[in-house]
Amino acid sequence: MHKEFLMGNAAIALGAIAAGLNLTSGYPGTPSTEVLETVAKHRPDQTYVEWSVNEKAALEVAAGAAYAGARTMVTMKQVGLNVASDPLMSLEYIGVKGGMVIMVADDPGPISSQTEQDTRHFAAFSKLPCFDPTSVQEAYDMIQDAFEISEKFGTPVFFRPTTRICHAYASIDVKDESEYKTNAPEGFIKDSRRWVIFPRLSNANHRKIEARNVELSDVFSEYERNELLFEKDAGANATGVSHAAEQSANELPAETTGTAENAGASGFSPVVEATGNTASICPKRGIAAGGIGYALMREVLKGKDAPRTLKIATPHPFPEKLAVRFLEGLDEVLCIEELDPVIERELTYIAGKYHLPVRILGKLTHDTENAGENSIDLVEGYIRKFLEWDKKDRANDSVSQAVPSQDGTQSTIKKGAADSQNGASDKSDDTSAPNRFPAPPALPIRPPVLCAGCPHRASFYAVKRAMQGKKTIFCGDIGCYTLGNAMPLDMCDTCLCMGAGINIAQGVKHIEPDTSAFAFVGDSTFFASAITGIVNAVYNQSEMTVVILDNSTTAMTGHQPHPGTGRTMMGDVVAKINIEKVLRGIGLKFVETVDPLDLTKAIKTVKHAVAEPGVKAIIFKSPCVAIVKPNAPLTIDQAKCIKCKRCIREIGCPGIVITDGNVQIDDSLCTGCTLCSQICPTGAIGGGLNE
Amino acid sequence: MNKNIILCGVGGQGTVLASKLIAASAMEKGMKVMSAETIGMAQRGGNVFSNIRISDEDEMYAPMIGTGQADIILGFEPGETVRMLPFLKKDGYVITNLRAVKPTTATLLGSTYGGSEMIGYLKSVIPEDHLLIVDGTKAIAELGNPRCLNVVLLGAAVRTGALGLTEADILEAMPKVIKPKFLELNTSAFKYAG
Known part of the structure; x- marks a missing residue:
């Protein structure tokens, strides 16, 4: 082991190499691209790397190699998976022999994509296991687990980081080359009953897949990266599988039924808790999170009195037994995740299935934003409201005047959402650290543009x-x-x-x-x-x-x-x-x-x-200006320039600027392409290719 | 020690090298480092940023920095420095380049953005001893290479003491990050003090 400062995508690549990667294929797409590039740069002799012509080709190449026993990884961005979905949905039924990881990077925001689609849905749709790292270190470690699970269960698996994992850097522990695994592929063994998809095979394998996913849900409930944290109030259920999880939803344990009845129409059960000298009604709360949302949550909870917390590293198959252990005894759960409410829906489903009287809050309940990226400020705002930090701060300020809240039976976070719906103001008032500066002068708007000389x-x-x-x-x-x-x-x-x-x-x-x-x-x-x-x-x-x-x-x-x-x-x-x-x-x-x-x-x-x-x-x-040496920059003869600004109005090149009222060429940007000189009505622009 | 640093500028100004130097120096001291930056379409002349976090404590989870949490803002362009200002901590330091980069749209729309109004604003909201304005244009003219602006600004930032890293720390890390043939140029750029 040694330390390296790595980009998330590089960590994924090096983790895959450490797991004995034999082949990787992919198609470029932000934020996934550097994974394959890093493999190519650090490629061991036995590893084959290609940019395929598109994602469908890439996935099929990786599948073929995995049929032959190779450990393979295919890389793409989320919209690329749409292109590869045809082979994906069939490969689900066929499976693989060597470990195969489908590395799909999602892009909350979106920052550089057409859609905010959530690959965790694709994992559930194709019934494949899905790994969702919460940090660069975990991405490095978890991709190695992904290969193990894939090979053990004979199925491709998803590995789904998001932009803030892919493009984050961190100093992480990585293996020395001597610790790397090597995988010698056995080769393709002919067996048409296994490798040729026919309706009968699909029907038989569909049954096996459903059974396997039940088993995987149990495996994932025990998987160390799915974690129950801050369990101080979880009591007897803190370890081992709970009653409810062992019983089916139809045979509900008596004590759970009791609680459910208590909850009444509000679906909410107040729990009497002793706080110091004052007994107040205070619901038991928990937080569930995945991906970068988990990291942001931990950052916000640092040094605070943290509630029971569930970390979801495998959103599919969902670790149901672990989730039941988490939910039992809680009254309210806040879900922190990006893109779609996957964890939130699973917990809502599990709460219903096991008749657990707990309210699941998140995107579906409009307690968190249902589009865009999470930020520290947003997550802090959500948690502050959910855990009533403002109220507690006020209570600490005036302990002697502590009065039970009038809305003690209402979800506080719900109240906050209602406030903002009433037009109180934008989401910035959710944050604990509002901007303390006066409004600045109008900031320049910088939409991305074609480069100078493009x-x-x-x-x-x-x-x-x-x-x-x-x-x-x-x-x-x-x-x-x-x-x-x-x-x-x-x-x-x-x-x-x-x-x-x-x-x-x-x-x-x-x-x-x-x-x-x-x-x-x-x-x-x-x-x-x-x-x-x-x-x-x-x-x-x-x-x-x-x-x-x-x-x-x-x-x-x-x-x-x-x-x-x-x-x-x-x-x-x-x-x-x-x-x-x-x-x-x-x-x-x-x-x-x-x-x-x-x-x-x-x-x-x-x-x-x-x-x-x-x-x-x-x-x-004509080649991209970023891959060839530029020509000499152009110059404008100010004596000839009539300041008609045609060059600016017609082509919008960032290399042409107005300084002190004069039209000038920014020679740090100009590549001498001469387009502007070809439209100048007075021939005032010279140099570049012309010379 | 726990430091949050924001680097910001316009796509293509080279914020990446500066963040790598900070990271390498901090790691040399056994600290944990995390960073996040803009990559992709926004790089085509858009506003870009890097968040760098260094810490010798175990608990550091996310690479991003929240409002009011940055110890230092290192701006390569005055308007971009102002854009990031809400992230500055009370008593945080601001180091900014003087020269504005006018967006193409500003020229098209006849906007008057020139950067001086941003410098004026910074002077009005940041105490004098926490604000450092670097004449990057003069520096690169004297050093003879436009590509070392990032290291000039980094040098100025280190000398405020707000980074928790010394000049020696950065100089020691330089050979690990910078190719030998650019080492001399970057060393003088780093030491450049106007």
């Missing part, structure tokens, strides 16, 4: 100029070029998911035949999921222009290679797959490759393409 800017501008005054639809896609929607370009009318723009454009065109339909797609997205859309367009006699923005990399996620770059993650230089030839192979007659930084030629090509019938393609080819 060739996409030139491509969008060429199409915009060529189509000025015409009826058009510009369908965008996923990548840096989604930023083409920003003013002043305003060249992205739709964006849905990877590859969708090609087909959306066809749909619009069918209903509005007089519009010129365009679909913009990047080179990596082209290979990942645009090709089928183009085949669809050609087959169904659509009329549209496909614009391939080929910057020779997967830029948005940090410059990963793809089939068009001629490099693999194993470090090999291989034949590039030629986009133009692919398009011609599909049957496109008009395919032109042009440098978007040559504005006149680019505009001419667009006009030419639009005049042709059927499906046409323009490949705007």
Whole structure:
């Protein structure tokens, strides 16, 4: 063991290597990307790594290797799992031989995603076990457990970190190389009754899966990372399996029934508790949390009188017996989790199943936010209200005047929620440490923009100029070029998911035949999921222009290679797959490759393409500015500049600024692409590629 | 000891190296370190931040810092420094670069943002002995490399004493984080005192 300062994603990768990883595949996507990159960087000789063409391919490659006994990991972001869901839902029934971890990073916020979907649902939907780490250290340790469970139960398992685990860094304990496991795959053993999915096999295996998940729920109730903490008031039930958990819901133990009756219509049972000299009515409270929400909760409870707490590390199968032990004797439970109320629903279900008189509070009851990320401030606000810290603080201030609260039988946190619904103010009044500063001057707004010199800017501008005054639809896609929607370009009318723009454009065109339909797609997205859309367009006699923005990399996620770059993650230089030839192979007659930084030629090509019938393609080819050496920056001849600001109004490049009333080039940003010099009416801009 | 540090700026200004240096020095002293930062779309010219937490106590759970909990804010851009100010503790220190980075949208909309109003605001709300304004533009001109702004600011931050780390601590950690050929430049940037 030694200490290292690691990013969560690196910790996951090194943990997987320590567990004897033989193969990893994936498709880039924030916040998951660095997992596979770290494996590639620290790859032991026996480990194979690839960026697959998309998540479906990646999951199938990993499954095949696991059929042959390899320990495999497939990595993707949450929306990537939608692409991989077809093999996933069938693989559930087939299972694996070697350990297989499906590493899917969720993105609460969302910070860099289209959706706030919760992979814990996908785990339940596909009936697969799911591991949900609460810290970087736990991510490192837990991925190793995930491989063990996967192999032991012959099933792929989910590993689901969120952004604040993936992209957090921490000094953690990691194994020395001598402590690593190695796994020698046995190889694929032919057995069509095991590996070929047929209705009969699916039916038989469905039964086995349901039984296995009941067993796994018990295993997870004893799993050390699912924890019951601060059990000082849990009494006889603190250890071992409780009465209620042993009995089925139909044979309810007498004492539990009694409590349930006491609870009456309010569903809430007041418990008389002695506090010092004053006896007051005070409900017994507990907190359940998972993921980064757990870490935030521990941070908030530090140095405080903490209530009974349940940590959920395996949201599926849910550790039911442990949950019953947690719930017994409690009156109110607050759930702290991000994305969907998974823990909250499970606890509500278990409370009903075992007739436990406990109120489960969280997103469903509007006691916590049902969208967006958790922060220290938010979690502190939730806990402060739930545990009535303000009231206790006040009581401590004036002990002699302690009076039982009028609303002692009401949930305090509920009251708080009602306050804010009445428009009291925003959520900031929930926090214990409000901003103590006066309002500052107007802060600059910084929406993300295409980089200075980005060739996409030139491509969008060429199409915009060529189509000025015409009826058009510009369908965008996923990548840096989604930023083409920003003013002043305003060249992205739709964006849905990877590859969708090609087909959306066809749909619009069918209903509005007089519009010129365009679909913009990047080179990596082209290979990942645009090709089928183009085949669809050609087959169904659509009329549209496909614009391939080929910057020779997967830029948005940090410059990963793809089939068009001629490099693999194993470090090999291989034949590039030629986009133009692919398009011609599909049957496109008009395919032109042009440098978007040559504005006149680019505009001419667009006009030419639009005049042709059927499906046409323009490949705007120019490398991403982040992967090539910049040209000399441009300069503006102030004597020639008439301050018309056309360069600023038309293309919105961050490299052009106004300083002291003069239009100037920020030479720390300018890459010398010359686009601005090509639109300057007085020829005041020189330098860069021109020299 | 328990220190919460916020680094903030505009995408591409290089807050990562500064956080790695703080982390390496703190670990050398046997402390626990956690950090969180912006990665992804926001890096394309958006506002970015890093939270760094160092502690020699066992109990540290989350990498994020709450309102009013930062011991120090290290701002690479005055508007971004002001944006993060609610996180500052009472008696916390603010170190900020003087030069504003104008967003593209400001130029388009004809906004007057220039940074001086932010510096004025900081002077009005932070006591003089807890506010350090660094002329980063002058520093990088004298040092001859725009990429060492981060280490110039880090040097200024360490010298306030608010980080709980000494100049020697950081200098010792430098060779572990910085490539040999950039070591000399970064050492002078770190020691640069205007």
